Amino acid sequence: MMCLIFWGAGVNVCTQARDANEPMDFFDRSIEKLMNIEVTSRGFSDLYNEKLLVLIDGRSVYTPLFAGVYWEVQVVGLEAVERIEVVRGPGETLWGVNADNGIIHVITKNAKQTQGTLLRGGFGSEEKDFSTIRYGGQLDDRTYYRVCSKYFNRDTGKGTISGGAADDTEAFRAAFRLDSDRSERDHVTVQGNFYNGYSGQKAIEASLTAPYMRIYDESIDISSRNILTRWTSQYSDMSHRSLQIYYDRTERDYEILDVTGYYHEYDHRYSLENYLTAMTRIYDNRIYGETYGGEISAHWQVRQDWKLTAGYGFVQIQSHGKPTSMDETTNLRNEQSSPHNTFHLRSYIDLPGDCEFDTMVYYVDNVPFHDIPRYLRLDARLDWHLSENMEVSRVVQNLFGSAPS
Numbered sequence: 001m002m003c004l005i006f007w008g009a010g011v012n013v014c015t016q017a018r019d020a021n022e023p024m025d026f027f028d029r030s031i032e033k034l035m036n037i038e039v040t041s042r043g044f045s046d047l048y049n050e051k052l053l054v055l056i057d058g059r060s061v062y063t064p065l066f067a068g069v070y071w072e073v074q075v076v077g078l079e080a081v082e083r084i085e086v087v088r089g090p091g092e093t094l095w096g097v098n099a100d101n102g103i104i105h106v107i108t109k110n111a112k113q114t115q116g117t118l119l120r121g122g123f124g125s126e127e128k129d130f131s132t133i134r135y136g137g138q139l140d141d142r143t144y145y146r147v148c149s150k151y152f153n154r155d156t157g158k159g160t161i162s163g164g165a166a167d168d169t170e171a172f173r174a175a176f177r178l179d180s181d182r183s184e185r186d187h188v189t190v191q192g193n194f195y196n197g198y199s200g201q202k203a204i205e206a207s208l209t210a211p212y213m214r215i216y217d218e219s220i221d222i223s224s225r226n227i228l229t230r231w232t233s234q235y236s237d238m239s240h241r242s243l244q245i246y247y248d249r250t251e252r253d254y255e256i257l258d259v260t261g262y263y264h265e266y267d268h269r270y271s272l273e274n275y276l277t278a279m280t281r282i283y284d285n286r287i288y289g290e291t292y293g294g295e296i297s298a299h300w301q302v303r304q305d306w307k308l309t310a311g312y313g314f315v316q317i318q319s320h321g322k323p324t325s326m327d328e329t330t331n332l333r334n335e336q337s338s339p340h341n342t343f344h345l346r347s348y349i350d351l352p353g354d355c356e357f358d359t360m361v362y363y364v365d366n367v368p369f370h371d372i373p374r375y376l377r378l379d380a381r382l383d384w385h386l387s388e389n390m391e392v393s394r395v396v397q398n399l400f401g402s403a404p405s
Helices: 027-034 329-335
Strands: 002-006 011-015 053-056 081-088 102-108 116-123 127-140 143-154 169-181 186-206 213-236 239-252 255-275 281-303 306-321 341-351 355-364 375-387 390-396
Touching (some): 213 281
Parallel strands (some): 053 102
Antiparallel strands (some): 002 011, 116 127, 169 186, 255 281, 281 306, 306 341, 341 355
16 A cells, blocks of 8 residues: 655545555554554544544444444455545544544445456464455446455454453455446445454453452354445536435344442422311321332343343332321331332244244232232233234233232
């Protein structure tokens, strides 16, 4: 690659040259080597950094799941890159959100420039396996296309946490691009990408008991698909206009655990102090109290077609009357009108033939004030999607027969 660097403007442009055949598909590594910079900007370099705008062919690769980039799946072979533009410094005025500290824009070649067949592959200790198959063809004298498939198997890297980073990644990617000159000045591009695979991750999870943290690593399923359409009208060498539309969808299957606790104090709660007559009552605000408890929720994507969710809640209510209060019934009702413990477990399974099978188990503790016993409830639902606007469901509830009706 040949790099043109405009230091006064804080702009680097890296164009195609002899280094294109180097075996680098992950463009974060390509940028770091070819332009002698790290994929970071002014101190913000972690996974969740939203201060550096990253684009591929005008499409933001910030995942819709969070304001960050999954670098391990941004695979762009240098043989398909026309140029890489790097802007150092604020660029929100021209580029919009996320461009606080800079922009990285990878622009790939026109399909006309990638005609014929390309085969490339290799293996090693870190890049365990990688391969590329690409073919470019011509539909007519104005329309060209290319299709490409890539596979990579990347070993885990070194990390500060015991046992390494556990960020090994394996994925298959397919892509296409079509370019057509509709007239001497109008050009249309349609391109799309798809990938599917898994990615490892390691993290530290807080714990309420010693040693107050837990290190875990696991592999998650990853997939994404996007399609982009762009129309460009060239008025002159220095002037053009363009309209671009794209759709992007990213999926990652995670195990998520959320733990919360709370404590609340209340004062001046209403109280029933006395009866003036059989038909009238005196209401006041002579009750105070506390509530405390905790909630745990967990989400686990067991497989791409099976998800489990679970939740547990505990609440304790204490209600007190002020010394001047004569109300005892309201305190009892406050403390015994809510179940102390609740639990649920839900399973969601996608079946073949556009069918879904869901099961739900609920446990609810007793409610003494209303004389409601504790119960366990099981519900199930089988759903069949006949079309986009029509579905048939079979639902059964309270299979244990213990829940109050």
